[in-house]
Amino acid sequence: QVQLVQSGAEVKKPGASAKVSCKASGYIFTGYYVHWVRQAPGQGLEWMGWINPQSGGTKCAQKFQDSVTMTRDTSISTAYMELRRLRSDDTAVYFCARGSPTGGSYYGMHVWGQGTTVTVSS
Amino acid sequence: DIVMTQSPLSLSVTPGEPASISCRSSQRLLHSDGHTFLDWYLQKPGQSPQLLIYLVSNRASGVPDRFSGSGSGTDFTLKISRVEAEDVGVYYCMQGLQTRTFGQGTKLEIK
Numbered sequence: 001q002v003q004l005v006q007s008g009a010e011v012k013k014p015g016a017s018a019k020v021s022c023k024a025s026g027y028i029f030t031g032y033y034v035h036w037v038r039q040a041p042g043q044g045l046e047w048m049g050w051i052n053p054q055s056g057g058t059k060c061a062q063k064f065q066d067s068v069t070m071t072r073d074t075s076i077s078t079a080y081m082e083l084r085r086l087r088s089d090d091t092a093v094y095f096c097a098r099g100s101p102t103g104g105s106y107y108g109m110h111v112w113g114q115g116t117t118v119t120v121s122s
Numbered sequence: 123d124i125v126m127t128q129s130p131l132s133l134s135v136t137p138g139e140p141a142s143i144s145c146r147s148s149q150r151l152l153h154s155d156g157h158t159f160l161d162w163y164l165q166k167p168g169q170s171p172q173l174l175i176y177l178v179s180n181r182a183s184g185v186p187d188r189f190s191g192s193g194s195g196t197d198f199t200l201k202i203s204r205v206e207a208e209d210v211g212v213y214y215c216m217q218g219l220q221t222r223t224f225g226q227g228t229k230l231e232i233k
Contacts, residue, residue, distance in 0.1 A: 046224065106218055108182065
């Protein structure tokens with residue numbers, strides 16, 4: 001079945017970087033956008049950006065443009081989100097989600113990963 | 123940036139009774155292709171979000187027909203015709219016209 005499996009929890013010190021992976025299975029990885037969404041403890045959902053796995057093109061929310069890098073490895077159907085210069089307020093659960101088809105019309109985020117907790121603490 | 127505003131932020135509903143959540147966008151969400159890019163998601167306690175409704179009124183696969191979405195322009199509504207215990211969680215609207223923005227969330231509890 002279609003699923004996204006994310007990497008395990010991470011604990012990082014302020015100023016470090018964290019890289020979360022999202023492995024897709026059950027569908028053609030390059031056929032759909034992958035979005036990244038985060039949720040701080042007790043807070044709502046915050047969209048971070050998307051990557052087009054086919055072209056490698058990305059789009060970030062303005063807030064994350066200088067601190068987030070999204071990449072993919074099509075050979076292993078995996079998307080990555082790296083967050084640099086971590087601060088305590090980056091402590092959150094990070095989700096990946098499958099979005100619209102890369103060559104088709106708008107579709108929403110139909111499939112979500114299980115989430116990866118990143119804790120930033122000195 | 124498009125701002126999404128939900129109301130109410132919480133509601134408590136008796137099982138079997140209806141529920142309604144409103145979502146307002148700061149700009150019209152109508153795309154040039156004629157579709158309106160507005161989704162609804164439910165995050166059940168301890169789970170990842172799940173898509174309920176996309177393009178205002180299209181139910182995602184497996185979503186019960188007691189869930190329905192409506193609206194146009196800048197005003198949208200999610201309705202649950204008869205709330206069940208499994209519907210508890212936080213409901214979010216999200217615009218997809220310009221990047222993505224979520225509403226603040228509406229917490230639904232069972233009385």
